[in-house]
Amino acid sequence: MPDVDPEMLRAALTPQEFDPSDEIDPDDPGAVWLLGDDPEADITRISDNRAAIKRQLKSEGAQFVYGLLMLAGALGSLALAITIQTIPFIVIGCIAVPVGIWWFRARWKRWVGTAPYCYKLLTSLGEDAENVREAHEHKQRQKYVRAVGDLYEHTRPKD
Numbered sequence: 001m002p003d004v005d006p007e008m009l010r011a012a013l014t015p016q017e018f019d020p021s022d023e024i025d026p027d028d029p030g031a032v033w034l035l036g037d038d039p040e041a042d043i044t045r046i047s048d049n050r051a052a053i054k055r056q057l058k059s060e061g062a063q064f065v066y067g068l069l070m071l072a073g074a075l076g077s078l079a080l081a082i083t084i085q086t087i088p089f090i091v092i093g094c095i096a097v098p099v100g101i102w103w104f105r106a107r108w109k110r111w112v113g114t115a116p117y118c119y120k121l122l123t124s125l126g127e128d129a130e131n132v133r134e135a136h137e138h139k140q141r142q143k144y145v146r147a148v149g150d151l152y153e154h155t156r157p158k159d
Contacts, residue, residue, distance in 0.1 A: 060111045061124060067107030074100020 056062060074096045081093030112120050116136040122129035 060113070063107045064111035067104040067111075070100045070107075071104035074104075 077089075077096040077100075078093045081089040115133060119129045119132045119136065122132065
């Protein structure tokens with residue numbers, strides 16, 4: 001570097017000493033230009049919502065909606081095959097309908113789980129449906145008792 005002043009190069013490469021008199025007062029209203037305005041400086045909990053969105057897209061309710069969309073597409077292809085009645089549409093309809101029905105049934109079973117459908121529907125709408133779940137559990141217990149017998153009959157008090 002023939003055209004560079006060596007003193008200027010030395011000054012650029014040597015670190016500057018910190019002078020406490022040059023410290024910026026953060027309470028000074030003009031210090032915003034030097035320090036930058038950070039409106040979230042006092043907030044300690046700032047989260048990234050991408051993980052929450054991914055979790056919602058993979059939830060059972062979202063999977064149920066995907067199943068509904070798949071079923072609608074399959075039934076639409078069936079209607080198209082019935083209406084147009086050409087070989088390509090009939091083949092697509094014959095493939096899409098069983099796959100769509102299977103996909104919807106699998107997603108529906110995943111959404112419902114072991115709870116009754118009415119319970120899941122009411123709770124997804126924000127209703128209190130605890131009585132529906134309790135009635136379903138009682139019905140399942142009675143069904144088991146009729147099939148196998150009461151395993152705890154000997155421990156119950158006689159009336």
